[in-house]
Amino acid sequence: MKNVDRRKFIRNVFAYNATLILGANLLGACSKDVLGSPFDTELEYLPIQNDNPAISLNMQKCEECGDCIEACAEKQKVFGTYPASSTNHVCIHCGTCIMKCEEGALSAKSHWQEVINAIDNPSKTVIISVSPAVRVAIGDYFDLAKGLFLIENIVGSCRAVGFDYVLDTNFSADLTIIEEAYELQKRIQENTLIPQFTSCCHAWVKYVEIYYPSLLDYISTVRSPIGMQGSLVKSYFAQKNGLDPNNIIHVAVAPCSAKKYEITREELTTDGLPSNDIVITTKELALLLKSRNIDLTAQTGSFDSLMGAASGAGIIFGNTGGVMRAALRTAYFNITGVNPPANLLELQEIQGLVGLKQATVTIGEAKLKVAVCYEMRSAELLLDQVRNGNCSYDFIEVMACKGGCVGGAGQPTTNSVIEKRIRALNIADMEATTRYCHENPEITAIYSDFLGEAGSPMAKKYLHTTYNDKSSMLNS
Ligand code: SF4
Numbered sequence: 001m002k003n004v005d006r007r008k009f010i011r012n013v014f015a016y017n018a019t020l021i022l023g024a025n026l027l028g029a030c031s032k033d034v035l036g037s038p039f040d041t042e043l044e045y046l047p048i049q050n051d052n053p054a055i056s057l058n059m060q061k062c063e064e065c066g067d068c069i070e071a072c073a074e075k076q077k078v079f080g081t082y083p084a085s086s087t088n089h090v091c092i093h094c095g096t097c098i099m100k101c102e103e104g105a106l107s108a109k110s111h112w113q114e115v116i117n118a119i120d121n122p123s124k125t126v127i128i129s130v131s132p133a134v135r136v137a138i139g140d141y142f143d144l145a146k147g148l149f150l151i152e153n154i155v156g157s158c159r160a161v162g163f164d165y166v167l168d169t170n171f172s173a174d175l176t177i178i179e180e181a182y183e184l185q186k187r188i189q190e191n192t193l194i195p196q197f198t199s200c201c202h203a204w205v206k207y208v209e210i211y212y213p214s215l216l217d218y219i220s221t222v223r224s225p226i227g228m229q230g231s232l233v234k235s236y237f238a239q240k241n242g243l244d245p246n247n248i249i250h251v252a253v254a255p256c257s258a259k260k261y262e263i264t265r266e267e268l269t270t271d272g273l274p275s276n277d278i279v280i281t282t283k284e285l286a287l288l289l290k291s292r293n294i295d296l297t298a299q300t301g302s303f304d305s306l307m308g309a310a311s312g313a314g315i316i317f318g319n320t321g322g323v324m325r326a327a328l329r330t331a332y333f334n335i336t337g338v339n340p341p342a343n344l345l346e347l348q349e350i351q352g353l354v355g356l357k358q359a360t361v362t363i364g365e366a367k368l369k370v371a372v373c374y375e376m377r378s379a380e381l382l383l384d385q386v387r388n389g390n391c392s393y394d395f396i397e398v399m400a401c402k403g404g405c406v407g408g409a410g411q412p413t414t415n416s417v418i419e420k421r422i423r424a425l426n427i428a429d430m431e432a433t434t435r436y437c438h439e440n441p442e443i444t445a446i447y448s449d450f451l452g453e454a455g456s457p458m459a460k461k462y463l464h465t466t467y468n469d470k471s472s473m474l475n476s
Contacts, residue, residue: 095257095409133318141286147420156299170310174437230275255408281410312429
């Protein structure tokens with residue numbers, strides 16, 4: 001889009017939001033809990049500040065085309081809702097702007113050299129955990145076919161580069177489901193705080209904290225998979241392996257820029273230590289391997305035990321609809337005592353690249369209405385329904401990125417291959433030893449040896465979190 005069209009677009013967005021504010025004031029209610037006012041219409045780029053924990057802006061590459069502003073305003077409904085200026089910027093760290101910037105002026109903050117330093121420090125035990133979507137995208141950086149499932153090569157390469165342990169974040173995805181399904185059943189039984197929203201995506205969580213703080217209790221209190229993976233590495237895994245948690249550097253490799261922000265949240269510490277020390281993206285892992293001349297395809301290996309086994313349910317966390325499908329499998333088992341039929345395993349209605357999808361699922365005597373969405377422009381519709389008391393859903397999955405984490409801002413920026421990545425994770429789910437997290441033997445072991453049961457005080461301590469009203473960010 002030319003700059004003149006861009007200005008027109010931005011003016012329209014501002015006018016639309018101004019109308020919302022005016023209308024909301026007249027009606028005595030807002031579309032969001034808080035709406036900002038005047039906008040700096042002169043801006044032609046997102047004024048990302050140096051202290052943004054997730055995203056960097058390189059003005060030398062910026063052509064001031066405004067594509068980033070358009071993506072932020074249109075898809076994520078953030079820019080245009082507060083008084084933006086060259087020194088004031090509100091960010092949910094989703095990285096939609098990064099994916100849109102063709103000049104490479106916006107990027108996820110770089111931390112891979114810190115990982116190299118940790119690996120080269122013999123006094124540290126350096127542990128890496130690999131998120132689901134990384135394994136179907138890293139091949140792009142090595143000129144391999146798109147959507148290749150490369151987990152054994154990633155594990156082997158991480159060992160070759162010097163990580164002491166290589167673990168699977170899918171293990172914690174399985175754990176997320178056990179806790180989230182338990183929480184959902186409890187809410188339904190007590191008929192309170194329905195719908196339950198998922199909590200894996202911290203760009204989404206921050207969006208609610210800023211714009212809909214009165215609805216924070218509807219979000220599951222379960223930590224994201226990397227949130228609980230980090231806390232368990234420094235507690236359960238350290239104890240079992242005789243490691244000093246103070247000497248552990250836990251690195252999470254994720255498809256995501258928002259994870260870099262998430263690990264800075266104070267409520268996600270473990271016994272006074274940060275649960276995750278460093279987050280690197282898929283791209284950074286590729287850079288790290290290349291810097292040490294590691295040929296991805298020449299290495300193979302398997303995860304370390306205790307936190308290295310996962311079900312197919314954990315694998316599909318990277319896909320839009322994946323968290324919901326995984327949770328419903330275990331909810332079905334918990335309620336009926338048997339595993340679900342094939343149609344519920346796949347649940348085609350909530351798969352695919354449509355921003356807002358829904359399904360009704362029968363579990364025993366109950367009918368559960370669920371929704372799955374990505375990007376905040378879809379989530380906003382559901383949030384408004386909840387606040388207005390006319391939401392008919394019981395459980396809602398929200399992700400910030402198109403297609404879910406497979407389309408995250410830490411991935412190679414190739415929009416057209418998201419479907420291939422989704423298909424690759426679905427195939428891995430179908431081929432997994434088990435497709436149910438409640439049948440993962442390492443999950444059974446951690447509950448019997450460490451956590452007790454779902455929702456126990458130990459589970460609350462290591463697997464759950466809290467959220468905060470951040471609406472004041474809109475006034476600064
Ligand atoms: Fe990160 Fe996934 Fe959320 Fe995108 S959808 S911001 S990749 S957690």
